[in-house]
Amino acid sequence: MTVQDSPTDIDAFAAEWEAWHLRKDSALAHEHGFLAVTGLHWPATDPQRFPDAPGTWSTGDDGITVVLGEGEELVVDGTAVRGRHAFGVIPERGGVNAVWGDAVIEIAKRGGHHLIRPRHPEHPLRTAFTGTPTYAPDPRWVVTGTYTPFAEPRPTTVGAAVEGLQHVYDAPGRIRFRIDGRELGLTAFNGRAPGSLMVLFTDATSGVTTYAANRALQIAAPGPDGAVVLDFNRATNLPCAYTDFATCPLPPAENRLPVAVEAGEKIPHERKPIAQ
Structure with missing residues (x-):
């Protein structure tokens, strides 16, 4: 954990998360987003x-x-x-x-x-967009892990939201971490900023409370010892969660977590079935 349990720390954590999520949804709803x-x-x-x-x-x-x-x-x-x-x-x-x-x-x-x-x-x-539903931010979903680079980046082929389409990404390494005492791992791709990482994953909530196909998590560049922080509160939907006009990549097979990550973004309102 990176957040202490005092009310002040928790309030600051929640406020920072709220500001981040507002920026994320604002970018999604940009006039040409x-x-x-x-x-x-x-x-x-x-x-x-x-x-x-x-x-x-x-x-x-x-x-x-x-x-x-x-x-x-x-x-x-x-x-x-x-x-x-x-x-x-x-x-x-x-x-x-x-x-x-x-x-x-x-x-x-x-x-x-x-x-x-x-x-x-x-x-x-x-x-008509009113924002993306989420789990309430919770410091317990801020998890520390260890990044181990591969000897050489591994070209990794994954499926796409569009049937018959495939994407190929270079995977520079893998991240190991624990949730509720379970040893877990995720293959990482390169993130948006130099040195940063990104993981695509599903978990036991996928198709239940979170979007079935994928979620993404951006991770800051590892420390000198390979230490990384995975803040699952910031697990986001990809565009395919909202629209059929996206070609988003699917997670590698090894990135299907066997635990319920009850954090981050949920199934968008736009994808929920209309009550009969």
Whole structure:
């Protein structure tokens, strides 16, 4: 544990967590965030038009190309483009945003395939969003562990929220920790900041109180002795928990924890069945 049990410490812990979660949900509900996505389109070699984007789109060895019709315009890197525009080769997990009025058209590559994902601020999923339900923050879910790097990063293939799609990540090492006296482990991927880590996992709450497919946890860079802190209060949903228009990775098979991690984000309101 990293938090003492005094009321002052617990109040400060909860307040810091509340501020973090508000920032997380605010980013999700940004006018061009994932809740604004209106479609997930897979262009082919034959040009095709999509209902929520301008122009006709196609893909090939040179990447994605759009041909805009009369009166249609996109703004790419601050420059207005009309007619035919080639977006060039996009690296895996890379992307380009093209502005169309108040919308943004994301052109990206996931699992070796090009995709087009329009984002419209007026999308009902975004405008009706009221926040993500969570477990109450609890210091007992702040767990210390030990990170052991692999001799070489291990390319790890995992499934995706989209059937038939796969992602490949380099796993730099594994984290060992204990919950309720049980020795557990998680294979780690690289995190957002240099040296930081990220784990994808499921547990005994998955599909019951938390989203069935996955949750993610960001972990600060290990200390010199490999020490890490896993704050499961900050276990978050990936975009696929809210929308079918996401290509999120699934956890490696070895990251299915046999315990109930009753911390972090729960199943979004948007995924709960409507009462009959």
